[in-house]
Amino acid sequence: MTPAPASQARGLMRAAVLYGAEDVRMEDVPVPVPGPGEVLARVDVASIDFTDRKVYLRGQHPMIKIPGLFGHEWAGTIVAVGPGAEARWRPGQRVVAANSAPCSPEADPACRQCRRGRQSMCENIQYNNGAFATYILVPSGLVRINLHEIPTDVPPERVVFTEPYACVLHAVRRVHIHPLDTVAILGAGPMGLFWVIALRQRYGPGLVIVSLDYQDDRLAVAEVLGASHAVNSKGGNTRELLRATIGRPDADVVIESVGAVESHREALGLVGRGGTLVSFGGVAPGPTLSVDIGRLHYEEISIQPVYHHTPADVAEAVRQLVTGQVPVERLITARLPLSELRRALQMVADRTTLRTILVPDP
Ligand SMILES: [Zn+2]
Numbered sequence: 472m473t474p475a476p477a478s479q480a481r482g483l484m485r486a487a488v489l490y491g492a493e494d495v496r497m498e499d500v501p502v503p504v505p506g507p508g509e510v511l512a513r514v515d516v517a518s519i520d521f522t523d524r525k526v527y528l529r530g531q532h533p534m535i536k537i538p539g540l541f542g543h544e545w546a547g548t549i550v551a552v553g554p555g556a557e558a559r560w561r562p563g564q565r566v567v568a569a570n571s572a573p574c575s576p577e578a579d580p581a582c583r584q585c586r587r588g589r590q591s592m593c594e595n596i597q598y599n600n601g602a603f604a605t606y607i608l609v610p611s612g613l614v615r616i617n618l619h620e621i622p623t624d625v626p627p628e629r630v631v632f633t634e635p636y637a638c639v640l641h642a643v644r645r646v647h648i649h650p651l652d653t654v655a656i657l658g659a660g661p662m663g664l665f666w667v668i669a670l671r672q673r674y675g676p677g678l679v680i681v682s683l684d685y686q687d688d689r690l691a692v693a694e695v696l697g698a699s700h701a702v703n704s705k706g707g708n709t710r711e712l713l714r715a716t717i718g719r720p721d722a723d724v725v726i727e728s729v730g731a732v733e734s735h736r737e738a739l740g741l742v743g744r745g746g747t748l749v750s751f752g753g754v755a756p757g758p759t760l761s762v763d764i765g766r767l768h769y770e771e772i773s774i775q776p777v778y779h780h781t782p783a784d785v786a787e788a789v790r791q792l793v794t795g796q797v798p799v800e801r802l803i804t805a806r807l808p809l810s811e812l813r814r815a816l817q818m819v820a821d822r823t824t825l826r827t828i829l830v831p832d833p
Pocket residue numbers: 573574581582583584585586590592593594595596
């Protein structure tokens with residue numbers, strides 16, 4: 472490891488602290504000291520996503536305490552291990568972690584949702600933030616369940632998307648899809664593109680994947696990653712665009728990967744007979760979606776919301792990312808030093824980047 476700069480030697484580190492809506496400040500804060508079962512890691516790379524942008528704009532989110540440390544996607548190197556942590560963890564190990572942990576399998580009793588196999592709905596879920604900093608503290612629950620060692624020859628950039636990719640793998644695992652189905656994905660942002668990758672990997676060449684977005688540059692990436700068709704739906708009637716593209720105005724599975732009310736409504740209108748709407752993009756509680764009950768019943772329309780991930784999904788995401796079968800380099804469109812976090816947040820808003828990697832300042 473390189474020698475710590477003077478500010479760290481005094482026990483301080485640079486960290487982004489979120490104080491409220493659009494109020495994030497880079498500050499010198501104490502380097503956390505790992506307590507029982509905890510691990511302290513140096514952040515080698517962090518990534519910024521649309522959730523970070525939403526949190527920044529709203530100044531609140533179920534995933535984060537405010538004021539508090541900010542950022543939830545990172546990969547790094549263990550620098551200190553707290554007393555009583557499992558013996559498999561030691562300084563110098565390269566690691567990646569999810570941003571949360573449900574009840575531990577040893578928890579007695581685990582919550583009702585974990586007992587019924589719904590860990591993404593855990594009533595005791597513990598979120599972790601602080602990726603936009605020199606070091607991040609990994610709480611003991613997360614160390615036990617959702618911290619993974621990474622081989623030293625795997626660049627941290629390749630695994631930094633563990634959390635978002637785990638969300639997609641979780642959804643792919645839960646949504647019923649037939650290999651000959653037609654799947655429409657609304658949104659070709661990073662998550663919509665992860666969907667293209669994961670679906671193509673799991674279902675092979677027979678699955679028809681239609682990627683829909685307003686941005687041609689993103690649609691071009693969707694095609695490279697395996698979309699059968701990439702359609703710019705800006706200003707168009709989506710049903711007619713689908714008909715022109717695949718010969719029918721609807722799809723068997725429609726994935727809302729935008730996170731907007733209007734695109735949820737649009738997505739429901741695209742679900743064909745026996746089909747499924749997958750609500751994947753998060754919308755703040757409040758707005759409603761009206762459903763024709765006659766269609767719902769006689770056409771067996773399913774609505775399948777999927778949120779977050781489970782430890783099994785996180786482990787599978789790490790496995791796929793480590794082996795290099797996920798072309799993450801297609802998604803990394805910018806690299807900035809941590810001190811330019813505000814600019815990185817603006818780029819997410821402007822949609823001028825797919826994924827921005829934040830690296831420590833020189
Ligand atoms: Zn639980």
